[in-house]
Amino acid sequence: MSDRSAxxxxxxxxxxxxxxxxxxxxxxxxxxxxxxxxxxxxxxxxERGLTLGVxxxxxxxxSTLLRVLATLLRPHAGSVRVLGAALPAEADxxxxxxxxxxxxxxxxxxxxxxxxxxxxARLHGVAAARVGELLAAIGLERRASDPVRELSRGMAQRIGxxxxxxxxxxxxxxxxxxxGLDPAAWERLEPLIGRSSGRTRVLVTxxxxxxxxxxxxxxxxxxxxVEYLGPPDGERLRALFRA
Amino acid sequence: xxxxxLAILGxxxxxxxxxxxxxxxxxxxxxxxxxxxxxxxxxxxLDGAIAAGVLWVTLLLATxxxxxxLFVTEREQGGLDGLLLAPIDRTAVWVAKAAALxxxxxxxxxxxxxxxxxxxxxxxxxxxxxxxxxxxxxxxVGLAAVGALVAALAVETRARDLIVPLLLLPLVVPVIIAxxxxxxxxxxxxxxxxxxxxxxxxxxxxxxxxxxxSVAVFDFxxxx
Numbered sequence: 001m002s003d004r005s006a007x008x009x010x011x012x013x014x015x016x017x018x019x020x021x022x023x024x025x026x027x028x029x030x031x032x033x034x035x036x037x038x039x040x041x042x043x044x045x046x047e048r049g050l051t052l053g054v055x056x057x058x059x060x061x062x063s064t065l066l067r068v069l070a071t072l073l074r075p076h077a078g079s080v081r082v083l084g085a086a087l088p089a090e091a092d093x094x095x096x097x098x099x100x101x102x103x104x105x106x107x108x109x110x111x112x113x114x115x116x117x118x119x120x121a122r123l124h125g126v127a128a129a130r131v132g133e134l135l136a137a138i139g140l141e142r143r144a145s146d147p148v149r150e151l152s153r154g155m156a157q158r159i160g161x162x163x164x165x166x167x168x169x170x171x172x173x174x175x176x177x178x179x180g181l182d183p184a185a186w187e188r189l190e191p192l193i194g195r196s197s198g199r200t201r202v203l204v205t206x207x208x209x210x211x212x213x214x215x216x217x218x219x220x221x222x223x224x225x226v227e228y229l230g231p232p233d234g235e236r237l238r239a240l241f242r243a
Numbered sequence: 244x245x246x247x248x249l250a251i252l253g254x255x256x257x258x259x260x261x262x263x264x265x266x267x268x269x270x271x272x273x274x275x276x277x278x279x280x281x282x283x284x285x286x287x288x289l290d291g292a293i294a295a296g297v298l299w300v301t302l303l304l305a306t307x308x309x310x311x312x313l314f315v316t317e318r319e320q321g322g323l324d325g326l327l328l329a330p331i332d333r334t335a336v337w338v339a340k341a342a343a344l345x346x347x348x349x350x351x352x353x354x355x356x357x358x359x360x361x362x363x364x365x366x367x368x369x370x371x372x373x374x375x376x377x378x379x380x381x382x383x384v385g386l387a388a389v390g391a392l393v394a395a396l397a398v399e400t401r402a403r404d405l406i407v408p409l410l411l412l413p414l415v416v417p418v419i420i421a422x423x424x425x426x427x428x429x430x431x432x433x434x435x436x437x438x439x440x441x442x443x444x445x446x447x448x449x450x451x452x453x454x455x456x457s458v459a460v461f462d463f464x465x466x467x
Contacts, residue, residue: 070328071327071328072324072327072328074466092330093330095328095329095330096330098328100324100328102324104320104324106320106322106324106325106328107320107322107325108254108258108316108320108322109320110257110258110261110262110316111254111257111258115254115257119250119253119254120325120329122246122247122249122250123247123250123251123326123329123330123331124329124330125246125330147261163325
């Protein structure tokens with residue numbers, strides 16, 4: 001069932017979403033933690049404007065792949081190009097164009113939602129007015145001055161999503177973005193980080209059904225190796241990843 | 244880089260103002276050590292080399308506490324990833340952390356030096372205050388530069404509480420030698436601080452060297 005060949009996932013219509021370089025081009029990526037191989041021989045190409053789902057059980061290498069794409073981890077072998085820039089050499093230019101939402105919302109608990117977003121806005125060189133827009137978009141204007149430690153997990157996740165899109169990134173890297181969110185909260189976030197945002201997305205999930213519903217292509221990982229790479233084929237994906 | 248460094252420094256100071264976890268702990272530790280010396284040495288007053296040694300060893304050990312906590316919000320709240328994801332020169336992180344530690348040390352000394360004078364000192368500190376402040380500031384700059392570097396080295400290690408003193412203390416031995424030597428005549432009633440300028444120059448050179456080293460290597464420290 002293993003499919004190690006690179007798959008080029010193209011947007012509907014000619015030429016993808018207006019750019020010659022694909023959003024992501026990975027060739028024979030390898031990444032280790034000490035002696036343990038976390039990713040091995042991973043290759044794929046994702047055109048702009050599409051959503052790639054990354055499926056796999058715990059320890060499959062999903063989060064490692066996302067962290068490599070986010071420039072938080074260096075590839076140990078192979079080549080990785082994100083938005084046309086080679087990693088790790090051109091990581092600085094990638095950071096300005098990529099949004100990342102991981103397991104943790106990456107917020108300072110002693111600061112308020114507004115202070116956290118203003119801090120990130122200053123780091124990204126984004127106007128402070130954008131913070132107000134995003135607080136309204138995630139529905140947290142009334143709690144914007146409360147310290148994050150006093151907010152629920154779902155509220156923190158909403159602020160984390162706002163942080164991820166603060167600088168209007170072209171590529172979103174999302175690790176289980178729905179965790180801690182009720183359906184109403186997700187509805188608010190959908191225009192920012194969901195399919196309707198129009199951004200290229202890499203979506204890490206355990207949930208086969210979520211991947212089928214939201215993704216244009218799916219990468220299935222097992223023990224750091226490519227187990228499946230192709231369009232969202234429900235029958236095969238359920239057989240492989242719904243254990 | 245300045246914009247990012249100021250943003251990170253502002254964030255750190257805001258969090259410290261709210262949590263009061265670093266400076267009060269450093270100050271309380273120093274005062275406690277002075278009290279212990281007061282009773283342990285069984286002397287009402289110290290002067291000269293012993294006074295200078297007690298002051299600087301105590302300040303240095305309090306510095307270890309501050310360095311250990313320098314990246315604590317980044318480590319415990321995932322903020323380090325947040326910083327590394329931003330399109331900023333990573334040297335800005337070192338600049339901000341070193342500036343925060345320098346401020347913490349200066350605030351510590353506002354409490355610790357008067358406490359030292361009251362609990363242990365036999366000489367009049369006010370008469371030599373300008374010279375003492377010069378020594379404190381010159382030493383603090385070096386401690387802050389090295390401290391921010393060591394804190395970044397230790398942040399992702401499991402044994403960070405052990406690594407910080409093991410790395411920091413040997414690196415700052417020259418600071419202790421120079422600062423104690425510069426302070427000794429200031430705390431001795433019969434001595435003139437003839438060599439103060441030489442020791443201040445030494446501390447200044449140490450500061451410059453470690454600032455340059457930190458700027459050169461900090462990027463690599465934050466790589467995975």
